[in-house]
Amino acid sequence: MERGLADLDELLTQTRRTLEQMRSASARPGDAETITSTAETVDGRVRATVVSGGRIESLELDPRALRSGAEELAAQIVQVVNAALEELRTQAGSGGPEGDVDTHALAARLGELQADSARGMAVFSQGIAETVARIQSAAGERRD
Structure with missing residues (x-):
């Protein structure tokens, strides 16, 4: 019985380490393949390029876009950045926010499960x- 508890504990520990490595890898640009996505307004005056990790790599504004006024320009920037980020998620294979994995929450839950199982096995x-x-x-x- 003690061996079973040790095996379970080791499995949970290894899983937590793997999740930590996943978080670390996603936090270090350049360690994994960089995915890039670009979006632009219909008239091509505002263009945004984003890279994996959800960072904006570049924002290009045609001088004519500056004539549209601050509010409209801001709305166009938000629109193209969001479109580029959505495309980036699609390229990464998640297809949208509902497909994203929150490794921090998953690791926290796994830690709780490990602690609960250890307490349960001790009582048993x-x-x-x-x-x-x-x-x-x-x-x-x-x-x-």
């Missing part, structure tokens, strides 16, 4: 040990 082991002790005690009393 203690219960078995107490039961065995009672059986041995009862068997010893019968011999006397």
